[in-house]
Amino acid sequence: MANLIKLEIVTPDRNLLSEDVEYVGAPGVSGEFGVLHNHTPFLTALSIGSLFYKKDGRKYFVFVSGGFTEVTPTKVTVLAEVAEKAEEINLERARKAKERAEQRLLQERERIDYIRAKAAMARAMQRMRAREEATSSGTVSM
Numbered sequence: 001m002a003n004l005i006k007l008e009i010v011t012p013d014r015n016l017l018s019e020d021v022e023y024v025g026a027p028g029v030s031g032e033f034g035v036l037h038n039h040t041p042f043l044t045a046l047s048i049g050s051l052f053y054k055k056d057g058r059k060y061f062v063f064v065s066g067g068f069t070e071v072t073p074t075k076v077t078v079l080a081e082v083a084e085k086a087e088e089i090n091l092e093r094a095r096k097a098k099e100r101a102e103q104r105l106l107q108e109r110e111r112i113d114y115i116r117a118k119a120a121m122a123r124a125m126q127r128m129r130a131r132e133e134a135t136s137s138g139t140v141s142m
């Protein structure tokens, strides 16, 4: 099919994904961005959130946290610090991580602890969100 873009997602541990897709939506540090074939080249840092791509009319979700994305007219390369496909996300683990982060935020100790706890909370919540979105779109079952 014409007008596809290659999406590659790589982490320090593994090559997570390499697919020809119709569209990529991703959480950049300055906001969500969307990429179709022939997009102007750019480079951005990634935030904590849920990336999605469309393939054969279906929407697939991937949790990403930190790293960079490079966009060229034919390719999106995601170099993420951490990434999981929605079906790999362990919801129970994310719920427990969220509870731990909530407890740490209540204690409000050093500022650095607060920032770390906020980031842990964001990772847990965005993992839960990625999994829920994938379930709603039917690309992952409960």
Ligand code: ATP
Binding pocket: 065, 082, 083, 084, 088, 089, 090, 091, 093, 094, 097, 120, 123, 124, 127
């Ligand atoms: P936790 O406290 O549960 O480890 P975390 O947010 O601190 O969560 P990360 O530092 O983001 O974890 O990731 C460490 C490793 O654990 C990565 O390989 C990541 O893919 C994996 N991981 C973390 N949480 C989950 C989860 N809920 N489901 C699947 N893999 C997870």
